[in-house]
Amino acid sequence: MNASSNTDDFIKEKKDQLAQNADCGNSHYNLGVAYLSQRKWKEAEEEFFAAVESSPTLAEAYVQLGGIRMYQNDLEGCLYFNQKAVKVRPKFPVPYGNIGFVHLQQGEPEKALEPLLQALSLQPKFVQAHTTLASAYYALGDLEKCIDHCARAIKIEPRFAPAYNNLALCYYDQGKFDLALENMDKALEYGFEVVPDFRARLEEHRS
Template sequence: MTTFQLLLLIVAGGVFYLFFKQLFSGNHPKRGVDFEAKVADEQIGGINRPDKTFSTPSVQPTRMEQLLKMTDDAVEKKDFEEAKKALGSALIIEENNTKVLQKMGYVCMQTGEFEEAKESYEKLLSLDDTDDMAHALLANVLHKLSDEEGAEKHHERALLLDPEYAPHHFNYANTLYELGRKKEALVGYTKAYELDDTLEEAKKMMKELGSDNE
């Protein structure tokens, strides 16, 4: 055997050794075994096969989110009956959802259904008696229902919870003005304007009531 033949034999032996080592190690592609993405959005296929990719699925809105969106769209179009239907369905899903109750109260106020608005705001307060906005809104409803004692009570409660919120003073002043208690209303309008000088309506009422007292 020549030296060249001996060299070929050694090379061949090395190739066979590596082949069988890989074969029995299990570290080779297997037929019938699919590629598994390591993360949700890992892509396979690349440029040559763009149809073969994994991608993160888009998050679908919940039924509650859909109903709230339907409500907002209907309110924007001033279709309050459609808004009420969507909110009614939302309350079936979650009867104590504060966002739904707030919207239902608002919609009922727009349609003049003050008793239903009252129920929504009272439900809100049964869930959280420290909700100053719910107190203020209930006060407005009670004033519409001619329950002046109840309206005053909830206006004062709203002011107690957040005395630095100008609209609370302004809304209470409006109620007092309509009741003919103009001196008290002037105090409310003045305080509202002190807290927020962008309230032009408060400024207007201050001038009106100030001239009345001259």
């Protein structure tokens, strides 16, 4: 049986459960996730809204709604739903990480610091938060803090490509071209699409 028919079976099962109990937030949430896997954004969104209506503290549903907005390039919408998630569950690290990421995407790295540090205080091994925080520090010109958080991310997840890309940028700015090349090669090896212009400039220093 292929994954698609498995998902269809799962969706049917959840719909049957909801026919018996329409107020089960978890069933709505799980159905929403199944629709997401099929890229049925509208259906997924409806289920996540139903999930928070039935279970107002189901922060994961707000995070998923934020994810759909991010996919639609609606940064304000993404920010709004992640802030809702934080409100209903203040000790959930994921929305703080997402809030920091949105601020960074909006070109406001200084606003990204506080939510990202909050995410890491709740979950010190939150790899994406370390790397997003590193990017914020890079944007603010604090190369040492950027390098520190990239190193922490790699210690947790040695194949996390964005951290290597950040390190390549930092070492390039410091004039440490061998280290920059070494880290760019790792970023490429682990699937990161390095900006062509930066890659070309760095390649000039390869001996």
